[in-house]
Amino acid sequence: MKICVIGLGYIGLPTACMFADHGNYVIGVDKNPAVIEALSRGEVIIEENGLPELVKKVVSEGKLVAKSEPEEADVFIISVPTPITEDKHSDMKYVEAATEGLLPYVKKGDLVILESTSPVGTVDTLMVPILEKSGMKAGVDFYVGHSPERVIPGQILNELVNNNRIAGGLTPECARKISDLYKCFVKGEIYETDARTAELCKLSENTFRDINIAFANELAKICERLNINVWEVIRLCNKHPRVNIHQPGPGVGGHCIAVDPWFIVEKEPTLANMIHLARTTNDSMPTHVADRIASILEGVEDPKVTILGVTYKPDVDDMRESPLIHLEEILRNRGVRVAAYDPFVIGKPGITNDLEEAAKDSDLLLLGVHHHQFKTLDFEALGKLMRRKNFFDTRNFVDMEPAMNAGFSCTLLGKN
Ligand SMILES: NC(=O)c1ccc[n+]([C@@H]2O[C@H](COP(=O)([O-])OP(=O)(O)OC[C@H]3O[C@@H](n4cnc5c(N)ncnc54)[C@H](O)[C@@H]3O)[C@@H](O)[C@H]2O)c1
Known part of the structure; x- marks a missing residue:
């Protein structure tokens, strides 16, 4: 399988390495020239346990190649930043630009997966309209969905393999394709659902923790x-x-x-x-x-x-x-x-x-x-x-x- 990973940060690079180390040919794409230059030498600019060794291995074996632009592939994975603005709104410009950047390369039968943590509706109302400018129909001619990431920095390589994962597709067939793809290295369970549910799951997991901490902080003030x-x-x-x-x-x-x-x-x-x-x-x-x-x-x-x-x-x-x-x-x-x-x-x-x-x-x-x-x-x-x-x-x-x-x-x- 040829896989193109867009955005080689804390999420994209370990993911690209995992696919490369499990029988796939991976093109890693990043806008930051420093990332591409380092990767071409088999090096990394971020700190993560075990990542330098894995990068060195897959790059030297020719299984991961760094590029500044995408190219044709069977699967595209988007793992670019999704920050908030000063006024606490999602800033989706990186996801939008990355999706636009795929348009010339997506062809019939391809799979596009969003890994970035995103507001509900990003797949069906932001990405699908962009990708359908190709003249193809999402869920029919090509497949698309969201598979969020749950890893913790410091333990990313271990958690990528062992965590349970959600595969949210635009259609059930899209979800099944996503699930089949990650099975090559994921040992945890992979749960298939729709893309909007997957988007809200990721947000709800972190919100659950935020609310629990807020409860503890409120109790702290009350106890004082x-x-x-x-x-x-x-x-x-x-x-x-x-x-x-x-x-x-x-x-x-x-x-x-x-x-x-x-x-x-x-x-x-x-x-x-x-x-x-x-x-x-x-x-x-x-x-x-x-x-x-x-x-x-x-x-x-x-x-x-x-x-x-x-x-x-x-x-x-x-x-x-x-x-x-x-x-x-x-x-x-x-x-x-x-x-x-x-x-x-x-x-x-x-x-x-x-x-x-x-x-x-x-x-x-x-x-x-x-x-x-x-x-x-x-x-x-x-x-x-x-x-x-x-x-x-x-x-x-x-x-x-x-x-x-x-x-x-x-x-x-x-x-x-
Ligand atoms: N880091 C984590 O622990 C973690 C955990 C779960 C989910 N996430 C989510 O994963 C997503 C990525 O996070 P990250 O920590 O890997 O970010 P990051 O900032 O480490 O890496 C993102 C990379 O994307 C590149 N990029 C931006 N726009 C691009 C484009 N159009 N084309 C190619 N490359 C582009 C940047 O240069 C950068 O190298 C975010 O949505 C984040 O919320 C992160």
């Missing part, structure tokens, strides 16, 4: 008022066999959970009330944390806060949509000096890899992300560098005893 420890409440609730409350925190980041629910809200703004409220609840957390910092530092002149960890999740360098970046902005707008320290983020302006420099003359250390290094913070040494010894843990990650022994006044999110 009621003088109860939210982490203890959640720990004990989760002993119930049918309860699984997620963890509160300083907000939700990343390019999935913080983005996908808006695709549902934009489609049905009058109905998606809980989804919208969850998004705004999670987005309110940086302000909530800033308010708590303000009360800790009340009366302090020219205050300085040190943020420990600015990524959206632990032990990675990914800062996309990070709530800690929003927190930093809020604090600066309130006249607070901020030092942002992160051991994973290298070479980014405004973020230091020098913890001592970040802590110097600071009035408060705020744990933003639970990077493993923060488990063993040397509070004795840090306290000596600081102007005031305040510590605020937004993740319930650090043992407070050493901090208190070193004279720190300690605060925990979700506890008064």
Whole structure:
């Protein structure tokens, strides 16, 4: 089978490699010349466990070839970005351009699959009209559908194989063709459905998690008022066999959970009330944390806060949509000096890899992300560098005893 994968990022490149490593000839297409140049040398510009080795293998065997334009193939897979705009609407220009780009090459019997996370109706109302400009009829002359991706960065190669997958076709025959294709490497179940259902499934999965986190964040605020420890409440609730409350925190980041629910809200703004409220609840957390910092530092002149960890999740360098970046902005707008320290983020302006420099003359250390290094913070040494010894843990990650022994006044999110 000849497969053309459009967009070679975190999703497209591992997918292209998997197909190439399982008996297919794959053309990988990307608009970014740096991606194509690296790939032509058998190298990658993104970080993912096991990917450099796999790329080297399939490129050297001639099974994956990088190009800047598509070409004729049996299958086309689109895995381009689907970001949101400033006003929280889906920006579909990459999917639109990628689909337009296929028009000269799609022929009778071909299969076109959208992998990008997309609003409901993208396949049937955006892609099909473009592809039918070829004069062919979707579902009759060629096949089209959506098969969303559920992988987690760091585990992509493993999850591509082992996760269950949804194959959403414009018609049942389209779904069956998609399912048959992925069977060459997927060991999980593949569930066939229609394209619109598949689109909403992907969005609903991340929205479920967003709502659960919003519930935890709301509980955190309530516990602060009621003088109860939210982490203890959640720990004990989760002993119930049918309860699984997620963890509160300083907000939700990343390019999935913080983005996908808006695709549902934009489609049905009058109905998606809980989804919208969850998004705004999670987005309110940086302000909530800033308010708590303000009360800790009340009366302090020219205050300085040190943020420990600015990524959206632990032990990675990914800062996309990070709530800690929003927190930093809020604090600066309130006249607070901020030092942002992160051991994973290298070479980014405004973020230091020098913890001592970040802590110097600071009035408060705020744990933003639970990077493993923060488990063993040397509070004795840090306290000596600081102007005031305040510590605020937004993740319930650090043992407070050493901090208190070193004279720190300690605060925990979700506890008064
Ligand atoms: N990264 C994840 O963990 C993840 C998980 C599930 C779903 N998704 C979804 O998968 C899609 C892709 O995400 P990603 O993380 O791989 O994005 P990415 O930014 O890592 O990669 C996208 C690539 O597409 C290229 N591109 C853009 N327009 C193009 C065009 N017209 N032709 C050819 N190449 C083009 C870009 O240059 C880039 O290399 C998004 O919809 C995302 O929401 C991502």
